[in-house]
Amino acid sequence: MLIDTHCHLYHKQFDADMKAVLQRAASAGIKRVYLPAIDTESHERMLELAEKSGVLGITLHPMMGVHPCSVNENYELELAAAEKYLKEHSFCAIGEIGLDFYWDVTYRRQQIEVFERQINLAVEYKLPIVIHSRNSTDACLECVKPYAGKVTGIFHCFSGSYEQAVKVIDLGFYIGIGGVLTYKNSTLGDIIRQTGLSHVVLETDAPYLAPVPYRGKRNEPGYVRCVAEHLANVMNMTTEEVAEITTQNALRIYGE
Numbered sequence: 001m002l003i004d005t006h007c008h009l010y011h012k013q014f015d016a017d018m019k020a021v022l023q024r025a026a027s028a029g030i031k032r033v034y035l036p037a038i039d040t041e042s043h044e045r046m047l048e049l050a051e052k053s054g055v056l057g058i059t060l061h062p063m064m065g066v067h068p069c070s071v072n073e074n075y076e077l078e079l080a081a082a083e084k085y086l087k088e089h090s091f092c093a094i095g096e097i098g099l100d101f102y103w104d105v106t107y108r109r110q111q112i113e114v115f116e117r118q119i120n121l122a123v124e125y126k127l128p129i130v131i132h133s134r135n136s137t138d139a140c141l142e143c144v145k146p147y148a149g150k151v152t153g154i155f156h157c158f159s160g161s162y163e164q165a166v167k168v169i170d171l172g173f174y175i176g177i178g179g180v181l182t183y184k185n186s187t188l189g190d191i192i193r194q195t196g197l198s199h200v201v202l203e204t205d206a207p208y209l210a211p212v213p214y215r216g217k218r219n220e221p222g223y224v225r226c227v228a229e230h231l232a233n234v235m236n237m238t239t240e241e242v243a244e245i246t247t248q249n250a251l252r253i254y255g256e
């Protein structure tokens with residue numbers, strides 16, 4: 001059994017062939033797919049898709065949150081909407097939230113505020129958080145630090161150093177590993193070899209960041225198996241061992 005802990009399966013790119021995508025995921029042994037929210041543009045589409053949970057034996061688990069790239073002058077509206085959804089539906093996590101200093105730093109200050117307010121929501125609702133930390137691993141660690149022990153979660157698509165990985169783990173958080181692991185110049189394999197798998201979960205971030213041999217194409221949840229196979233090579237383990245450990249880790253975070 002494999003879990004895709006981070007997948008934008010409600011993305012328009014899956015409209016045309018959702019059934020085939022789910023069939024391939026089922027054949028690849030994927031049993032759970034976790035759906036990170038972005039903003040009000042896609043919340044409804046995500047919840048509509050989540051109603052298909054259980055089809056082909058794959059359960060779908062929506063999160064709620066405001067993505068850092070969706071933080072602009074309207075951030076209060078987005079936050080209010082997210083809070084309303086949280087009151088009216090049940091979600092597996094607050095995500096994806098965090099900081100993105102790669103695409104745009106215009107709203108840097110607001111991104112930090114929105115991130116902190118959503119960490120507080122996670123504490124209030126007793127939910128884990130799923131963190132987007134592009135070019136901002138240290139800043140995200142700083143935001144999370146005061147909440148150590150009160151909240152846990154995943155640094156999704158982890159792109160930091162070994163030292164930063166150790167800090168993530170010391171705070172009780174987990175490292176989300178996807179297609180980037182399979183890219184030629186990635187140092188992720190070396191980092192995970194040193195940290196071990198006790199705090200690692202698998203993800204695709206589909207439709208983005210497809211693993212080798214699909215690099216450059218649309219990513220999909222079934223490809224989490226490619227990540228597991230690659231990680232097995234890195235760790236000198238069987239794919240089944242990697243699947244077992246990372247599945248247990250994901251269930252520890254998100255609940256059974």
Ligand SMILES: [Zn+2]
Pocket residue numbers: 006008036096205
């Ligand atoms: Zn994402």
